[in-house]
Amino acid sequence: MTVGPRQRLDGDPRPAADGRRARWTEHRRARREELVAAAVEAVRAAGPGFAVDDVARAAGVSKTVIYRYFTDKDELVDAVLERISSAVLLPRLLGELAAERRDDVERLRAVIAAFVLLVEDEPELYRFAYASAGRAGRPDLVAATEREVAGALAALLGERLAAAGRPTGAVTTWAYGVVGMVQLAAHWWSGTREVPAAELVEQLTALAAGGLVGLLPPA
Incomplete structure (x- = not known):
């Protein structure tokens, strides 16, 4: 019996290829x-201005190898941004948002602290994310993270209000207001460090809680 080039000897009709x-x-x-x-390690070392040569050195390969897997630097940047989002940003923020806390103020403090500490712990990744925001025709990590976190916060606020029989129409506005406030303040702080990180967290928590606590029913 002659076995054709795409016929398997074990009888499986699927080709060996x-x-x-x-x-x-x-x-x-x-x-x-x-x-x-x-x-990602190259960004941590070199910041937003990292070069493909930096990646090649970090990986121990040539630039030619890099371009076998990425068509250009833009595609590599997209992949790095996705990794930062999925492995660094969102696990911290969404994890704290979902965690059980004693009260609303503690939950807000934990989420705000997670973001501020991220800026403090990973300054180059943070700078890279912001430097890459708004690239024409490319994914925007900052905007995507805003949507994820604001959406999760809006869902929590909506659940609380609905359970109390109160209107939920404003939850998205409130969620984006809190996320935008924290993000913009932390961005300013990342370049000035005018107050210690812990003090920034307390200041932002006081402002956010002062608005939301009065709007939400008791937990």
């Missing part, structure tokens, strides 16, 4: 993830 293709796809995915991790 499918397995090789799947392994190659997984290899490319894993290799790309490794290069994105190296790019």
